Amino acid sequence: MRTPIIAGNWKMNKTLPESVAFVKELAPALAPYTSVERVVGPTYVALAAVSEALSGTDIAVSSQGIHWEDEGAYTSQIAPVMIQDLVTYAIIGHSECRAYLGETDEEVNKKARAALAHGIKPIIAVGESLEQNEAGETSSFVGGQVRAALEGISAEDMPKVVIAYEPIWAIGTGKSASGEIAQNIIGGTIRAVLIDLYGDEVAQKIRIQYGGSVKPDNMAEYMSQPDVDGALVGGASLKVDAFTELVKIAAEVKGA
Numbered sequence: 283m284r285t286p287i288i289a290g291n292w293k294m295n296k297t298l299p300e301s302v303a304f305v306k307e308l309a310p311a312l313a314p315y316t317s318v319e320r321v322v323g324p325t326y327v328a329l330a331a332v333s334e335a336l337s338g339t340d341i342a343v344s345s346q347g348i349h350w351e352d353e354g355a356y357t358s359q360i361a362p363v364m365i366q367d368l369v370t371y372a373i374i375g376h377s378e379c380r381a382y383l384g385e386t387d388e389e390v391n392k393k394a395r396a397a398l399a400h401g402i403k404p405i406i407a408v409g410e411s412l413e414q415n416e417a418g419e420t421s422s423f424v425g426g427q428v429r430a431a432l433e434g435i436s437a438e439d440m441p442k443v444v445i446a447y448e449p450i451w452a453i454g455t456g457k458s459a460s461g462e463i464a465q466n467i468i469g470g471t472i473r474a475v476l477i478d479l480y481g482d483e484v485a486q487k488i489r490i491q492y493g494g495s496v497k498p499d500n501m502a503e504y505m506s507q508p509d510v511d512g513a514l515v516g517g518a519s520l521k522v523d524a525f526t527e528l529v530k531i532a533a534e535v536k537g538a
């Protein structure tokens with residue numbers, strides 16, 4: 283049985299004081315839903331304060347990125363050693379980082395391996411563009427992204443890895459994939475690749491999230507899919523009520 287995981291990717295939102303005030307309100311609201319792993323993903327500047335504000339709770343913190351080197355001439359970047367005591371997770375390969383920061387498949391792989399080497403669990407995001415989707419390339423493209431991201435990662439480390447399927451055309455657009463589409467790619471493509479790479483026993487332990495315009499009114503549809511183990515949430519993770527509702531629905535649909 284895989285523990286459902288709902289992670290909020292705050293993207294470039296909330297100042298430092300806003301981040302702290304938000305998690306102080308969020309933590310008690312999320313407290314009852316212990317059957318679901320709950321994760322918040324603030325900006326780098328708020329990581330230390332949010333991590334401190336959540337100490338003593340079971341809500342985990344994720345960074346929105348990571349570099350693969352421990353130090354060096356990489357202006358603007360954050361090394362794993364700088365955040366390893368502050369976070370449980372790091373989001374890697376988000377389509378916005380791939381598009382705006384030029385993050386490549388090779389870098390995603392280096393970052394995932396560096397995260398694991400520093401005790402940080404990677405949430406590896408994959409997903410196709412609208413053009414690829416319309417050209418019928420979704421499965422081959424997403425499968426290829428997953429294989430590239432996992433190159434050299436051992437079966438032993440894989441249960442620490444989370445994969446997030448986020449079709450680019452569904453991010454922030456209000457246009458979400460249907461539950462059936464999410465299940466087809468997550469079960470039919472991503473878990474099939476994991477089975478091919480690591481065997482069924484390991485593959486069945488790995489959590490795969492859906493992301494892209496997840497809202498309280500479509501959450502149950504995703505959570506009722508057998509291979510969808512949670513959600514990576516942007517907009518709806520910025521409001522206490524909406525994020526709590528998502529976690530509550532995950533707890534109800536997935537069972538205790």
Ligand SMILES: O=C(CO)COP(=O)(O)O
Nearest residue numbers: 291453454494495516517
């Ligand atoms: O990119 C996302 C999460 O990483 C999804 O964002 P939205 O939930 O705002 O569509």
